[in-house]
Amino acid sequence: MSRVMLIAADKPLPLCDKRVERTHTFTMNGREYTITAQGGFCVSEHIYYRDAVDMLGHTMKPYQYELNIETQADDLADFRTYLEKQLAPGEEVELWNLWIGFEPGPMSGFKGKLKDFGLDTLKQFDRPFGYINSPGQCRMTITI
Numbered sequence: 391m392s393r394v395m396l397i398a399a400d401k402p403l404p405l406c407d408k409r410v411e412r413t414h415t416f417t418m419n420g421r422e423y424t425i426t427a428q429g430g431f432c433v434s435e436h437i438y439y440r441d442a443v444d445m446l447g448h449t450m451k452p453y454q455y456e457l458n459i460e461t462q463a464d465d466l467a468d469f470r471t472y473l474e475k476q477l478a479p480g481e482e483v484e485l486w487n488l489w490i491g492f493e494p495g496p497m498s499g500f501k502g503k504l505k506d507f508g509l510d511t512l513k514q515f516d517r518p519f520g521y522i523n524s525p526g527q528c529r530m531t532i533t534i
Contacts, residue, residue, distance in 0.1 A: 394439050395458065395515075396486040398451035403476055406433045408468045409458065431468035432458035442490045448529070451484050461513045469512075473504055477534045485515055485530040500530040507532055 397403070412429040415422060436443075436454045443454075459465045473483065500511055515528055 391489055391491045392439060394443055394486075394488045394490060395456065396436060396443070396450070396454050396484075396488070397433060397457040398454045398484040398486065399477070400451050400453065400481070402453050403433060403455060405435065405455070406431070406468075406472055408432060408465075410464075412460075429460050429462070429465075430458070431465045431472070432456075433472070434458070439490045443488060446488065446490075448486070448488075450486065451482075457485065459512065459516070461509060461516050463509065466507075466509055466512055470504060470507070473532070473534055479534055482531055482533050485528070485532065487515055487526075487528040489527055498526055498528045500528075500532075502531075503533050 409428045409430040409432050411426060413424060413426045415424045417423070434456045436456050438456055459469055477483065498514065500507075500514065502511075511530070515530055517526070
């Protein structure tokens with residue numbers, strides 16, 4: 391099972407890489423662990439599981455790109471700036487959080503304006519509602 395996050399538009403979008411090294415500390419089974427990994431906002435070519443995503447049969451905007459974004463204020467600011475520079479007022483993009491190799495549960499969603507897209511909405515995209523013991527999937531439509 392693999393997760394694929396996408397941004398889809400009606401026109402080509404430029405690639406963007408604002409990834410940074412981030413350190414996260416978490417506790418599991420009473421022990422504290424620290425990991426360092428690449429994180430941050432990134433728009434890249436949609437290569438990862440492209441055929442598998444197509445086989446899901448979702449109707450998506452034609453220009454699709456892999457999206458990397460975390461529920462962080464910096465990522466949200468980079469995302470909003472990117473969309474404001476690349477799209478005109480009234481244009482829309484779709485965000486997709488999909489799971490490959492898993493029977494999908496209910497698809498949650500958001501449809502709204504970029505100005506209303508905050509950290510709470512980003513959290514819903516990153517961790518959408520799913521049914522018990524399965525990841526959720528999500529589609530969000532954002533109007534600039």
